[in-house]
Amino acid sequence: MESYVREDKEKCEFSVHRSVFTNEQILEEEWKEIFSKCWLFIGHESELPKKGDFKRKKVGGRNLIFTRGNDEIIRALYNSCPHRGALVCREDEGNTKVFRCFYHAWTFKNDGELVGMPGKDGFPDAFNCDGSKNLTEVTHLESYRGFMFVNFAEHAVSLEEYLGNAKEYIDLVADQSEAGMELLNDPQEYSVRANWKLISENSVDLYHGMPTHKTYFDIKAKQDPGITKVVLEGKGTDLGNGHAVIEYKAPWGRPVAHWTPAWAEDDRQEIDEIKNRLIDRFGEERAERIASYNRNILIFPNLIINDIMAVTVRTYYPVRPDYMEVTGYALAPKDESKKFRLRRNDNFLEFLGPGGFATPDDNEALELCQEGYLNNFEVEWNDISKGMNREQPHATDEEQMRSFWRKWNDIITKAKAKEEVKI
Amino acid sequence: MTVTHQEIVDFLYHEAELLDEWKLEEWAALFTDDGKYLIPPIGNPDADPAQSIFYIDDNRARLEERAKRLLKKEAHVEYPHSTTLRNIHNVRVKNREGNSISVRCNFSAYRTKREVLDCFVGVLDYKLLVTDNKIVIQEKKATLKLDSLRPHGKISLIL
Ligand code: FES
Ligand SMILES: [Fe+2]
Numbered sequence: 001m002e003s004y005v006r007e008d009k010e011k012c013e014f015s016v017h018r019s020v021f022t023n024e025q026i027l028e029e030e031w032k033e034i035f036s037k038c039w040l041f042i043g044h045e046s047e048l049p050k051k052g053d054f055k056r057k058k059v060g061g062r063n064l065i066f067t068r069g070n071d072e073i074i075r076a077l078y079n080s081c082p083h084r085g086a087l088v089c090r091e092d093e094g095n096t097k098v099f100r101c102f103y104h105a106w107t108f109k110n111d112g113e114l115v116g117m118p119g120k121d122g123f124p125d126a127f128n129c130d131g132s133k134n135l136t137e138v139t140h141l142e143s144y145r146g147f148m149f150v151n152f153a154e155h156a157v158s159l160e161e162y163l164g165n166a167k168e169y170i171d172l173v174a175d176q177s178e179a180g181m182e183l184l185n186d187p188q189e190y191s192v193r194a195n196w197k198l199i200s201e202n203s204v205d206l207y208h209g210m211p212t213h214k215t216y217f218d219i220k221a222k223q224d225p226g227i228t229k230v231v232l233e234g235k236g237t238d239l240g241n242g243h244a245v246i247e248y249k250a251p252w253g254r255p256v257a258h259w260t261p262a263w264a265e266d267d268r269q270e271i272d273e274i275k276n277r278l279i280d281r282f283g284e285e286r287a288e289r290i291a292s293y294n295r296n297i298l299i300f301p302n303l304i305i306n307d308i309m310a311v312t313v314r315t316y317y318p319v320r321p322d323y324m325e326v327t328g329y330a331l332a333p334k335d336e337s338k339k340f341r342l343r344r345n346d347n348f349l350e351f352l353g354p355g356g357f358a359t360p361d362d363n364e365a366l367e368l369c370q371e372g373y374l375n376n377f378e379v380e381w382n383d384i385s386k387g388m389n390r391e392q393p394h395a396t397d398e399e400q401m402r403s404f405w406r407k408w409n410d411i412i413t414k415a416k417a418k419e420e421v422k423i
Numbered sequence: 424m425t426v427t428h429q430e431i432v433d434f435l436y437h438e439a440e441l442l443d444e445w446k447l448e449e450w451a452a453l454f455t456d457d458g459k460y461l462i463p464p465i466g467n468p469d470a471d472p473a474q475s476i477f478y479i480d481d482n483r484a485r486l487e488e489r490a491k492r493l494l495k496k497e498a499h500v501e502y503p504h505s506t507t508l509r510n511i512h513n514v515r516v517k518n519r520e521g522n523s524i525s526v527r528c529n530f531s532a533y534r535t536k537r538e539v540l541d542c543f544v545g546v547l548d549y550k551l552l553v554t555d556n557k558i559v560i561q562e563k564k565a566t567l568k569l570d571s572l573r574p575h576g577k578i579s580l581i582l
Binding site: 092134184185186188189191192193212214215219323325326330338341342345348349350353354355357359360361363364365367371400 | 462464465466467470472473474475476477478479480485488489492497498499500508522539565571572573574575576577578
């Protein structure tokens, strides 16, 4: 069996075969082995503050209702009527006691239980005694510090175990406010005409920062001439299980709690207060890490938490090998002052949003890679070796991408081997 | 001075033409010093910028940066420049007060690059000012009438 990923530690060479970005069969494997078996981000607890709150979500290609029942329990229900299959929930979000399928008007409580059917006399008394006509609930839904994940597999390791070393970094984000963090309204839904794995790479790729985002840094440098002198210094780390992180000193302002000359002098006081609260809670060293360091966290396969000039939570799914759908959320401290919230949101849309000065260029880079894969017959391999010659890879190296590819390769190679045995 | 409906329409056509011809600095110069250019979240045109992330929320300085950036070779997404075409329709004057005029119109904007055509449609709300016999823009808000930014993937052109 040929391999898609080659790692040669001696030669410091790591390559990925470009067919993984174009091949239909590989996409099929990914749906079966990755998106149907890994823990996938569905949303944040803060999205459902009240009983009856719900949001419609598409996760792993499934149509789900993310809902808080009258019993206060958060569930993920398959949005499909047990009768003939129609979507029972058509609104994107809202608050409701019941979901009513319009086709034949079966009605379900917000915990999924079937409570009403017109023409009940046509069904035996024992109908639905086993609950099989309730909305089906996703078996595995777990939360880690407010971040909620589903898993569609029959048997799954616990979320805690799955996240492993990545928990440390999620903690650094979740700890930013004693009041908790919240996902803001109106996620940005966009797309990229490229393979989904290219976003997993790009989101933890600091190497491309300068060449791709020069225009952004030029604009920032006018506000704070010091910004270009800050070397993007830090580490790239394989966290195991396909998760990875880059952590590096922030060259820009962070609303929690790193001041920049681009902001007004009197904002400094508020920043100091936030910082002091962090010091009280976590001590000098950890407070400094939370406040002044950036983290781009990749949770395998498709969750990115970018804790940079604002915090994005981003997921993405393939539609075709060369087309993906992206959903980007903004995460922020619940108790943030209006002034800093606006500043944070301004940072977000300026760099991270699809109308900003950076994300569209990332989008373009990925699309150009995808176009380059038209040459796959003759030019077969991607190079992902940067930093293999170093004991501790830098944040601008590519160790964090290798981590993703090791896991990806492990899953896909095992699946292929099984299939070959069957044949 | 009173401005006629036709003069307003002509002004909007002129703005669209500047954008289609990539005369972006001239476009930025149409705005007042306190001018704003906004694109609210899809489906939530009255969103609060502290509760939701806008696509664009530019003050005068940043809309000028936006214009300048898009003219640079390093604005990779628009290099080489895409081909764009903007249409303005259904122009309604909503309100006139002194020298300020609120105008609403529908728009469609097409962008093609690498043989892919993207179409943006929506409503533009303008706050225009008439000063020294000239129309200037105090605020331009583009409300997209789309379900999402799919398949466009980005808003790299000025709408
Ligand atoms: S399909 Fe839902 S009630 Fe018939
Ligand atoms: Fe980037």
